[in-house]
Amino acid sequence: MGRWEPNGRGRLERAALELYQERGFEQTTVAEIAKRAGLTERTFFRHFADKREVLFWGAGALQELLVSTVARMPDSAAPIDAVAAALEVAGSLLQERREYSRKRQAVIAANPELHERELIKLASLGSAMAEVLRRRGVREPTASLTAEAGIAVFKVAFGSWVDETTSRDLPQLIRESLDELRSVTARR
């Protein structure tokens, strides 16, 4: 019975981001997002639990992608290389949404509560990566340190990617960030 809705989620996401930028996250209501997208509030709630979830629904998919990529790496791969490979795969996917990611980051940076949510999602990614490394037989504390190092690499690369004006893509920045971590920690 429902109307045909071409990519309702995408329309809602775009509308929400526009409004968060124009009015601020706090000041935007679900009713306004639905209206801007030309959809009903009911449709909104079929896609998202609340207005915050519009910004974070991708985090679960990203985590699954990272975990499954680490899990599929050959046994011979060093833990840090398995993590780096997964981060590059995720980086390629995010690269396709660079403009969206930049706008989203501007909204998150403007709101402490959203910023905290982002930090918590990153920490969950770290725990999930440590868990999949342990399932691959990596012991503690190696598993946790490798996962946390991966998160540090990703965080810094992502920060450059959304901030800066260079044309380097995210997988490239991730590789450079890992190289930098290697030289930072190298014994002199």
Place this chain on the structure above:
Amino acid sequence: MGRWEPNGRGRLERAALELYQERGFEQTTVAEIAKRAGLTERTFFRHFADKREVLFWGAGALQELLVSTVARMPDSAAPIDAVAAALEVAGSLLQERREYSRKRQAVIAANPELHERELIKLASLGSAMAEVLRRRGVREPTASLTAEAGIAVFKVAFGSWVDETTSRDLPQLIRESLDELRSVTARR
């Protein structure tokens, strides 16, 4: 005019932690904490803004200690060594409060909101360390990567310290954790 209060803060802290363990953080009221400590609610609020702050007031002092230690390191110190030295100083201080730290961590682990707060405090530590490294002339992304690497090292060392039954102290675990990060990221 006020009564003589030997270490009111310490008594309140101890009373709060006991109650958080016995009843859970959510179920404990400020009135109960004050009563257990033999002090008034008014005295509680002279020391702490709310019952959550009892668990986190030390984070600000820890951050200042880390930042000032990094700032005082000789110019010749490599960034990662400056960060590691600061973490060991902080580790020595925490070592004196091991029993308290373990109990506190059990309370935090049992409450998702407190766990999130802890993650956010750790992220703030990372930002503050990156900032002091930049003031020492360390460029980006080296400053951020070094700081994030330091946080990864600290997080894993702290996790072992509050969890495990070994007799190794926190500064020792921090050194081992950094060595482990070095071998994890070493090119093979």
